[in-house]
Amino acid sequence: MSTILFLIVFPFIVALALLVLKTDAARDIIVKVSSILIAAGSIYLAVQYFDSGGEFFEFGNETVSTFMLGIEVVLAVLIFYLGIKYKKYLASVLVAIQTPLMVWFELGTGHGITVLNNMYVDRLSIIMALIIGVIGTLICWYSIGYMKDFQKHHHEEPDRRPWFFFLMFLFLAAMFGIVFSNNLVWLYFFWEITTLCSFFLIGYTKTQEAINNSFRALIMNLLGGIGFALAIVVLGNFYGTLELNQMLALGAGISMVLPACLLAFAGITKAAQMPFNSWLLGAMVAPTPTSALLHSSTMVKAGVFLIVKLSPILGWNLAGIMVMMVGGITFLMTSFAAISQSNAKRVLAYSTVANLGLIVACAGIGSYAAVWAAIMLIIFHAVTKSLLFLCVGTAEHNIGSRDIEDMDGLFGRMPRLATFMIVGIAGMFLAPFGMLISKWAAMKAFVDSGNFLLVMIILFGSAATLFYWTKWMGKMVAIMAKRENIQSNVHKEEWLVLTSLTALTVLICLIFPLMSTFVIVPYLQTIYSSVATLALSSSNMYIMSAMLALIVLLPLLFYGKSNKRIVPLYMAGVNLDDLTYRGSMQKDVTVSLRNWYMEDYFGEKRMNIIGDIATVVVLIVTFALLLGGVL
Amino acid sequence: MNLTTSIIGIVAYLILAPIAGGLLAGIDRRISARMQGRYGPPILQPFYDFFKLLEKEPITVNKVQDFYVNCFLIFIIITGAIFFAGGDLLLFIFTLTLASIFLVVAAFSSNSPYAQVGAERELLQMMAYEPMVLLTAIGFYMVNGSFNVSDVVTSDVMGIVYLPGIFLGFVFILTIKLRKSPFDLSLSHHGHQELVKGLSTEFSGKTLAIIELAHWYENIFLLGVVYLFIAHSAVWSPIIAVLVCLVVYFLEVLIDNNYARMKWQFAINSSWVVALTLGFVNMLVLYFIG
Secondary structure (H helix, E strand, C coil): CHHHHHHHHHHHHHHHHHHHCCCHHHHHHHHHHHHHHHHHHHHHHHHHCCCCCCEEECCCCHHHHHHHHHHHHHHHHHHHHHHHHCCCHHHHHHHHHHHHHHHHHHHCHHHHCCCCCCEEECHHHHHHHHHHHHHHHHHHHHHHHHHHHHHHHCCCCCCCHHHHHHHHHHHHHHHHHHHHECEHHHHHHHHHHHHHHHHHHHCCCCCHHHHHHHHHHHHHHHHHHHHHHHHHHHHHHHHCCCEHHHHHHHHCCCCCHHHHHHHHHHHHHHCCCCCCCHHHHHHHHCCHHHHHHHHHHCCHHHHHHHHHHHHHHCCCCHHHHHHHHHHHHHHHHHHHHHHCCCEHHHHHHHHHHHHHHHHHHHHHHCCHHHHHHHHHHHHHHHHHHHHHHHHHHHHHHHHCCCEHHHHCCHHHHCHHHHHHHHHHHHHHHCCCCHHHHHHHHHHHHHHHHCCHHHHHHHHHHHHHHHHHHHHHHHHHHCCCCCCCCCHHHCCHHHHHHHHHHHHHHHHHHHHHHHHHHHHHHHHHHHHCCCCCCCCCCHHHHHHHHHHHHHHHHHHHHHCCCCCCEECCCCCCCEEEECCEEECCCCCEEECCCCCCCCHHHHCHHHHHHHHHHHHHHHHHHHHHHHHCCCC | CCHHHHHHHHHHHHHHHHHHHHHHHHHHHHHHHHHCCCCCCCCCHHHHHHHHHHCCCCEECCCCHHHHHHHHHHHHHHHHHHHHCCCEHHHHHHHHHHHHHHHHHHHHHCCCHHHHHHHHHHHHHHHHHHHHHHHHHHHHHHHHCCCEHHHHHCCCCCHHHHCHHHHHHHHHHHHHHCCCCCCCCCCCCCCECCCECHHHCCCCHHHHHHHHHHHHHHHHHHHHHHHHHHCCCCCCHHHHHHHHHHHHHHHHHHHHHHCCCCCHHHHHHHHHHHHHHHHHHHHHHHHHHC
16 A cells, blocks of 8 residues: 555655756756656565455545545636636636536535545556556656757757656656546546646647647547546446446446446547547657657556456447447558658657557457457557657657658668667567557457457558558668768667667567466456457467567677678669769769658548548447437 | 477478479469460479579678568568468468568668669558458458467368358459569569569579579468368368469469559559458358358
């Protein structure tokens, strides 16, 4: 219990300290020391509760709830004011609906409901805590060096770094709160804190674009927040409970479709599923560590975490169908849209949304195998995506662009960084790396569930995934003559983090059979009575591990060792240098090589419109059916 | 299938596949020549070419592309080994994808305009055929309740009876995989005006020989998938299955010689439409009768 409290309260205290202390030296030390402590804390938690099938803690006291309610009201007033100030009235309206609703409920009905267990820990929260505690702090560590560069690039701006680090650590605290809260009112409180943190982080630079995008994120997440608040009201008034575990337990007997739909809706907005994916893409305006944090270990992961939690009461009911359709459509359309992007961060963002879609779809199916795949996806995605974001951030600061077309021959200029990036990219879609393992399991779960629309979606989505990652990889591996090595400018904090994440990407692929056997399967056994066989037989897992070993060893042994005579490449004339030749008419021709973006097929706008319409229809039909009392 | 038969399968594949693949290429060239009214080279010509390539002066455009090409060969061999050991069809497909990515990356690494266009087109082709290939594996799973090749060949039912649509779909995308016209977009045996030799423009000598060898290995396990549609527990089925493979290959040669190359748009449109109609409908029917 005390470890849990430490994980929630300590990052919060650190956040306050970072807000007050303004010198670089103090900040560096505090961030480093507290990162180590938080990571150590989450690992200790994992060890401590490893053997328990799940423990609940009463930890009840009125003061905490009242304190939370007070903070909620203060923050609501703040948002209301900001909405008016920046003329984003919708945000003010939404918050004016949501918070009074919660206050009315908590002072009225909610007050009468006794909550037995406010907090809990089980293996899923351990996994999440490790992701937040390790990956999240690695990102904070990376930010030390990155934000110095960032400040240098934006020296005309006031130094807002204390605010930045305050938000980063507050975010971690809130995330820990989400994964340990059993009391839905508490969960809601932490949920809203993450919404606010991302709002302020996205608006960090205070440019007009940043402000617009931050409000878009805020408004969409407030919509989800209203869904969450309504779910609490419905649960409290009609089911007489406010506890997550009781809600799930009740779901086995009676229909939980309405609150499940409302909570899933909140999850969908937070996980940036269509039609709400635009807030996550807009979040690109923030400094890169923010994106890395939002995309890998926090925010969107809170959304999918909630939906995965709900998965036992999803499946072939209205709530489940809504969730799987929204997830599936999002996966397909955003995978396609990623093909048309040349901005590396946007490719990453679309890929995040797509993978979250897959997780959401898996959770919607709600079968044992599907949830196994969903949890695996959460783990692998968190590690790999944070690595890729931070790599792009470092590349951007050193080559001055985040465009994939400018990463031409990065292998020559920043060999180490390019290697890390290639590991990350391979990790996202290739055998024998993690994401593919999870996709494999997901595919099998979809076939077994008999949802063939989803089967087709995953087949086509995966084909698109292969296309956009490989063409990016192709850009970087191109070998060009006379490129200066510029990677010595990178901060050592950045190297440390990038190296750790790369090692982690490979490591979790090696140990995933262990994670499956000792963590995920036992967790699923507490939820599902029947234990189905998993997609990957042990012999397949061995083959995958052997292939992984081969993939790691081959480059170490043979890469770049060639005794052959090097000759210029063929260019239909006399080569003058890398990409210029003298053609048949004695004219010098310069060649430029660009990737394919297939705008006519996968134009971003069209994909978004199709996806938005389809998902909006799904959502409206679902809620119309619910309100119409059909079920 | 137990360990012994798996090992026999792998060893036989390692030794026999290049021989069979090379002969198939030789026969292919002879038949194509006859279709075009020529006499054509000897059946063993691909082997002569192969050994001649090995003796060429070792040159390269950079120090790394040989590494990628070697990886391509290694993983193609592993792909086939998984198949002939009776392994998992999905693992087989994923390993094949990995191998193909190595070839694409090798082409990209040269930074040659022609090779890069070839590489992009190769990727496009992969995107075009991937759904149908995976659907094929799923089809076998739905019929036999297992993704394992060993379970498919010992099953009591003949796959094609339940998977006619998926069979046709697979044969359709096989044209892409075998690099036959009208889909020889990224690389073909004949030089193309705008593309030179596409993907393989910058490969020469031994590197080119390795690619050739890898393709022989590849063609054999691709026909192996065709074999799976017929082969089952009946004693006579392997013979029929081999015959069907030969007929399918002949058909591919016939198509190759009768069609001009199409645009890439046609490759992706048609393959996806095939997967969405033949493949998807077959899968749905299978679900409802099963």
